Amino acid sequence: MPDNDPLLTPLTLGAIEVPNRVFMAPLTRSRATDPDGLATPLMTTYYSQRATAGLIISEATNISEIARGYAWTPGIYSAEQVASWQPVTAAVHAAGGRIFCQLWHTGRVSHESLHPGSPPVSSSSLECEQCQAFIRVGDRGQRAAATPPRALSAVEIAATIEDYAAAAVNAITAGFDGVEVHGANGYLLQQFISPNVNNRDDRYGGSTANRARLLLEVVDAVAAEVGGGRVGVRISPVFGFSGIADPDPGPVHRYIAAALSDRAIAFLHLADTGTMAPGAQPRMDEILALMQGTFGGPVVLNGGYDVERARRDIARGEASAIAFGRAFLANPDLPARLAAGYPLNPPDPRTFYGGAETGYTDYPSWS
Numbered sequence: 001m002p003d004n005d006p007l008l009t010p011l012t013l014g015a016i017e018v019p020n021r022v023f024m025a026p027l028t029r030s031r032a033t034d035p036d037g038l039a040t041p042l043m044t045t046y047y048s049q050r051a052t053a054g055l056i057i058s059e060a061t062n063i064s065e066i067a068r069g070y071a072w073t074p075g076i077y078s079a080e081q082v083a084s085w086q087p088v089t090a091a092v093h094a095a096g097g098r099i100f101c102q103l104w105h106t107g108r109v110s111h112e113s114l115h116p117g118s119p120p121v122s123s124s125s126l127e128c129e130q131c132q133a134f135i136r137v138g139d140r141g142q143r144a145a146a147t148p149p150r151a152l153s154a155v156e157i158a159a160t161i162e163d164y165a166a167a168a169v170n171a172i173t174a175g176f177d178g179v180e181v182h183g184a185n186g187y188l189l190q191q192f193i194s195p196n197v198n199n200r201d202d203r204y205g206g207s208t209a210n211r212a213r214l215l216l217e218v219v220d221a222v223a224a225e226v227g228g229g230r231v232g233v234r235i236s237p238v239f240g241f242s243g244i245a246d247p248d249p250g251p252v253h254r255y256i257a258a259a260l261s262d263r264a265i266a267f268l269h270l271a272d273t274g275t276m277a278p279g280a281q282p283r284m285d286e287i288l289a290l291m292q293g294t295f296g297g298p299v300v301l302n303g304g305y306d307v308e309r310a311r312r313d314i315a316r317g318e319a320s321a322i323a324f325g326r327a328f329l330a331n332p333d334l335p336a337r338l339a340a341g342y343p344l345n346p347p348d349p350r351t352f353y354g355g356a357e358t359g360y361t362d363y364p365s366w367s
């Protein structure tokens, strides 16, 4: 272990202090109850096993019923869901950890069976031919082509912002230390950001400022409820899946970062999620060049990191912390392993989504 390991240096993130810079990236594991979206005792075990993370960012968590795009994912909009998360956050805290709730609206990456009575909603009614939802058929799950969406009206946008704010209040009631607004990976907020999906001609479409407006209004509404120091924001500026094809993502993402700088949020999380595709090359250098240092606060970087790159980017001041996805999923004691140079358990993609203990709570710690 090097002296003064940058990974193990404490950090202030808005309203919270974290003891190290090895964060757990948000990871959907599809082990909540369905369709009521309750957190389960198995999830309590899973998250508390990973409490040595500087910060755990929870799996994406639905802010409303219409937000759902995948069966067996948890929610944070009903009283029962709030109660179901309380043992999870209490166990993480008892084990010395901190956990933010990732607030999720899938938008058009969804299927009508997940919210009977309405098709999915988005910035526009443009269909996403490559988008797949995950639906329940009897007791089994299966992929399904996303149902064509309808465009949210202005009144419905205001209600959606209220859903985010209510979900943030619920998250704090459930014991989370803060929330991360999910503005990445082609879901609702990126469907407003990206001009190939957003063809609106009202104040939520067209110009850079208009396409950034929904994300910023969500952040403002959430921060008004829980305090900006408990709000992180995740964006994926070069994401090219789920029908997102922004020919010029720089201006809108720089505009968002500069606007978030002014709001003094806890952190900006830049995700290179494309690294999940087999054989993909990391594009973080491209993301950092595109962002041009427009965010002044703590920056969390994610996507394809190993320990050397993590130390390098923190030492260079590019990152305040690194979020690890697959490595954390497979190594509950990841900070200690990275610091000591111990070998890592390999993640098993067959058990990423759904199932029970296997590939979830049975990855061994080094000791």
Ligand SMILES: Cc1cc2nc3c(=O)[nH]c(=O)nc-3n(C[C@H](O)[C@H](O)[C@H](O)COP(=O)(O)O)c2cc1C
Pocket (backbone or CB within 6 Å): 025, 026, 027, 028, 029, 058, 059, 060, 102, 182, 184, 185, 234, 271, 272, 273, 275, 276, 302, 303, 304, 305, 323, 324, 325, 326, 327, 352, 353
């Ligand atoms: C099983 C799995 C589930 C994921 N779920 C989410 C999620 O709920 N929210 C999110 O923003 N990203 C999600 N991601 C993306 C990860 O947060 C991360 O960006 C990606 O795994 C790349 O980081 P890594 O190379 O450290 O794994 C998921 C990735 C995987 C492998």
